[in-house]
Amino acid sequence: MGEQMLKYDDCGLRNIWLKNGYSYVSVRGHGKCLEITDVDGLHRSIGSALVNYRKRLSGAEIRFLRVEMGMSQKRLADCMGVDEQTISLWERSKRRPAVAAERVLRLLYLEHADGKTKVAKMIAQWNDIDRMEEQKDDAKQIFQETRKGWGMAA
Numbered sequence: 001m002g003e004q005m006l007k008y009d010d011c012g013l014r015n016i017w018l019k020n021g022y023s024y025v026s027v028r029g030h031g032k033c034l035e036i037t038d039v040d041g042l043h044r045s046i047g048s049a050l051v052n053y054r055k056r057l058s059g060a061e062i063r064f065l066r067v068e069m070g071m072s073q074k075r076l077a078d079c080m081g082v083d084e085q086t087i088s089l090w091e092r093s094k095r096r097p098a099v100a101a102e103r104v105l106r107l108l109y110l111e112h113a114d115g116k117t118k119v120a121k122m123i124a125q126w127n128d129i130d131r132m133e134e135q136k137d138d139a140k141q142i143f144q145e146t147r148k149g150w151g152m153a154a
Contacts, residue, residue: 012064043068044113051106059093069112079123080104
């Protein structure tokens with residue numbers, strides 16, 4: 001007789017099965033409920049498998065990664081340099097992201113999983129610069145030499 005496995009749909013992905021690490025517990029007023037041991041660890045493992053082993057991400061997988069990073073569609077759109085509608089189209093599988101955009105998404109997830117935010121902070125900084133109306137293409141940029149080397153003057 002084969003092992004009993006659980007089809008885990010609660011994460012929003014249709015192809016995730018659990019071999020173990022779950023049980024059913026009786027909850028007063030609700031009856032029998034599914035309990036997963038270390039659900040956060042499970043979701044990190046799913047995310048890692050997606051960014052490391054999938055050739056191209058499906059819309060549901062893109063949504064899963066975004067939700068796991070705790071980002072709104074707007075925030076992810078800002079990080080990716082696209083509009084919110086584009087993220088929505090990707091997640092509904094109405095449009096595929098460019099390979100470069102998908103790679104940025106993978107990097108953002110990996111740094112989120114590592115607890116580092118250097119790439120996300122740099123992207124936010126670039127977005128802030130893009131939004132600054134004072135920064136014209138022909139604006140004077142002043143550099144100065146300091147003990148630490150050359151840099152932009154304050």
